[in-house]
Amino acid sequence: MTKVVHKFGGSSLSSATRYKAVANIVLGHCKAGDCVVVSAAGKTTNTLVKLWQSYVQQDDKAFNDILLQVENHQRQLLSELFSEASAQSLRSQLQDELVTIAKAANARTLHEATLLAHGEVWSARLLAHLLNTLNVSASDVDARGLFAQHQGQLLHAQNKQACLSQIDTSKINVVTGFIAADCDGNTITLGRNGSDYSATLLANYIDAEAVSIWTDTQGVFSTDPRKVGSAVKYPKVCRVQANLLARLGNPVLHAKTLSPLKDTNIKLQVRSSYEPEIIGTEIVKQGYSKEKRFITTFEELDLIRVEELVNGEVRTLSQLIQHSIHHFSKGGEDYLLVPSNDTHAVATHLQGRGNIVETHLRGVALVAPEYEITQLSQQAAVVLEQQDVVIRFTHSDSNYALFLTDQSIDSDVLAILHDKLVNKGREIAVIIAGLGNVGEVFVEQCQAQIEKLQAAFDLKVVALLRSKEMLFCPSGISISNWQQQWRSESQHYSQADLLERISELDYEHKVIIDITASDAFSDMYPSFVEQDCHLISANKYAGTAPRNWYAKLLEQLQERNLFWRYNTSVGAGLPINFALADLQNSGDKVTRIEGVFSGTLSWLCSSYDGSQPFSDLVIKAQQMGYTEPDPREDLSGRDMQRKLLILARDLGLELDVEDIELEPLMPTHLAQGDWGAFLANKQDLDVFYAQRAEQAARDGKALRYTGALDIDEHGKVAAKVGIAYVESGSAIANLTPGDNIFVITSQWYQQNPLVIQGPGAGKEVTAAGIHSDLYWLTQNLK
Incomplete structure (x- = not known):
């Protein structure tokens, strides 16, 4: 059975409204056997960290105040999501856990990872319960029963067996992110952005087809879209570039998240839980996407030169500080870029082999295809110099360039870099x-x-x-x-x-x-x-x-x-499709469209005054190039029928061409045979048209060939293309020969319909x- 893993971060679960939004996404994207990995709601983890710090500092008042904040937040979610009866068991569980925390604090036996794990446990429990109230079978799963570690190493074979046996294929499984257990059953955490890592690990273990990381951004951008309005969202990014961006500190994806997907065919997508209708970014294997250009910035890094760097030591250090560390070699020496707050821990581990070269660096990294990086890095250096940015250290590799500076790269400078290096390309x-x-x-x-x-x-x-x-x-x-x-x-x-x-x-x-x-x-x-x-x-x-x-x-x-x-x-260069889209996007509702959508039939009907047979006008229009080579194609009305269908579908109506009634502008038998047969019997067309024109004149109306679409208040649709008798003073009756006209009635244009009129054919206006x-x-x- 195909399985998909969806992961939702804390910002996606920050309130009751967001829980409901996530539940709707799950309803639309998940089926039985799929997994939903969740982080702690909103800032819960940060609050629990403060709770731990107050415990370590033995500040009982602060501890009790913060524990009350935690309790109030969880109880607020319960009251806003569920009825009193539905939430009773959840409140009881929450109360028991809060009492246990308080007792452990008093006994000085509180354990940090166990305390932090509560955030994910509460999120999983809430979401699973919410799904069940929506008649979706779901259960919350504690990842401490799925992921086991021994001396910092995941026990992959054991974990795979646990996941395959415990994931219920008859339900949606809401799994806690961020947490695991050691071989003795003690709670451990998977570190920074551990929930993303949990999701890809789980996908690997259950042989899932795909992973979707739902976050507060639409996907992977060329640079930070919050700082640069013209940032480009890429539909696809190759894993090699994504991994490099992660090592360079890009916040959307992290190197640890990608590692379980190595050598697998599991698809990875980054999508927005705030705009689920928008397709995000797919992270694909090398060769499945053209390499892109990116600019990423960073703050507060130290540059450390390391002597005798041991194989695998960068990974060990990353695990130590729970943060990606970028490593590169220059001039035969090894360098590490380390968050300034973690430099002491890294230096202590290196035991004198690490020398701090530069401290408190900011800067920018440029990632691009190998054949472009030299030229682009030169252009970047020129731009930074023009913007008076002092560069303290630079490094270029085959697919990226680093510029380490004293000052932060502000939005204005970043926008200039992006415009010069990304948009221009x-x-x-x-x-x-x-x-x-x-x-x-x-x-x-x-x-x-x-x-x-x-x-x-x-x-x-x-x-x-x-x-x-x-x-x-x-x-x-x-x-x-x-x-x-x-x-x-x-x-x-x-x-x-x-x-x-x-x-x-x-x-x-x-x-x-x-x-x-x-x-x-x-x-x-x-x-x-x-x-x-x-x-x-x-x-x-x-x-x-x-x-x-x-x-x-x-x-x-x-x-x-x-x-x-x-x-x-439809309508050559007339903006009819734009107008319909704008009306609907602004909240209006179109109830009727009527008009003449054929320049040929517009000319024929508007030019007829009874002074010459209608067939002579048809032949004249053919000679002037106004008609199809066989004018019966125009007289059939099929072209207008197709155009009316396009407009109907623009309104979201599910119609086929057969749903539009069609009345040709000629007797049915004239459609048979070749053009010569038509000419031999053209008097039948003259009688056909003259009778209807006389009827229109007797009624004080004008004969026109129109398309009309009506939508009643219950959504029922009536559509027809054919002969119409229109009021002599109307815009359709007074249409300039050859023009198209669209008369749109809507809730906002009820008494005075919106009229769009102009040339509906012609090579210049159509090309324009x-x-x-x-x-x-x-x-x-x-």
Whole structure:
């Protein structure tokens, strides 16, 4: 059975509200047999540490005051989470434990690790009980029965057997983090960030498929997002870089956490318990992700030079101080970066072999791919000098550079470093499919647009595609003379060829811009997403695909933290999709959309005045290039039907195209046969349209071809595309020939609907709309 381990830290359990939020996450992400590892709630561990310190100092008053704080916090959680009856047994257990603590203090037999363990025990018990009240079978598990150590070494074989036998596959197991036991059954702790370590250890022992570390950040960023607003959240980070960041003091992950995952296929994710809907960062094996750029800062470190460093001694020292220690060699000598508060303990252990070189250092570390580190470290040194930062010690290795300074690296300096070294290096590979009328104009507009976007991204058009040929250049195509390059370098390709070339692109981001009208090309969207490509579509087929296919594509995009923009699939460059999104995001509820979504049908209906047969207008529109090669495709209404479906799905409605009633703008029998057969019987179209136009005139109305979507107060949906008789004074009746119009009624636009009107076709406005989607994408990637 597949098992997943979820870990929640103290900040995720800091209040009753947070407990409920975590319970909701568990309900949505866990099934029987999964494990939830928990830390002590909020600042409980810190409070228990103060309690221990007051005990050691024999300050009875402080001890009693702090113990009362602990009790009040736990009782408050109980009262806010449970009814009086439901909490009775928990209160009784809590009271017994508090009495035991007080008695041990009075007898001077209190044990530090046993005292600290209460925080995790209480968290596990509370969460398990909360889940049971929500009708989810759960039990709390004390990790002291799972993890055993002997002389500081975990007994892996014994622990694995204990975990496999004690983890209940019929329940959700809420396991205490941070604590373990020695061979005599005495409580021990796993040290700083021990709960993360508990989670990955447990995953290793039960052969889990994945571990999710739920914390107060969305994932692993290029730098501290609290200090630099433009920090980049990476969807994937390789374990080697994650391990290096941990050794350098990055607070999100710690080297000890990663060690149980070595040589396993267990997936590790970092996610936010405050924003569980956002996909976090996956920590993957080397080779499964391009190496990224990071900047991490640190405070209060001492630099110690060590003589005759023994193999494994760094690990021993890290365990001694319960903190990662970074070790490097320079000039044939070994150095350690140690938190200043722990220097004395490290120096004592080294017994005279450690010499303090620099004290109370601050600084910054740059982590990057090996081929970039030399140039980037030189740029970093220049930036620090320009910002008057005095560097006391530097060191560069194959994949990182250290700059140790006197002063802290403040947010302003960090932001400048990030802008110069990280954001400037961000690249986007653009693949453009479809070089017809709109596609050619889009490519022509690209040169100016790329220059506009270069301030934040290095954007390169790497591929141009027609139905059977492609021009592919990973380093970028020269847009100014792409036609010449196409003539000399374009090649025939298959779908497999294209996907293979995309998989080889070594860019931070990739985007497919689909300006085709090909359903076969849109069928490839899931494959593009598997290659971590964002999507921009003028193509309507994917947006109107069968519901299951469409829903699976959306899920796939969300899982990979990718974007899909398709504003030009409806209304060319008109911002209809943006408007619908803004209304919903602001809390409004759309109840009706009506309009004319076809430039062709807009022109035909608005131009007809009875002075000439309707079929003559159709032929004229065909000759002017307003229609499809066979105008019956426009008259069928299927294009408007697809557009209305896209708008419906933008509103979150689960419709398929068959759910939208369709009334063609021609007699049914004229859809049969070829275009010649249509021309031979075109008088049937004239009679069909004239009868309806006369009916409209008798009623004082205008004949138009519209799409309409209605949502009643119970959520019932009615959707139709067809002939409509509209009030002569309405915006739809007075529509400029060729324009599109969208009339949106909502709770806030009830009496006076929101109207969006303008050209709904045309290669220039459509190309500009695609560029708008590309600009939106880059801004959101920032």
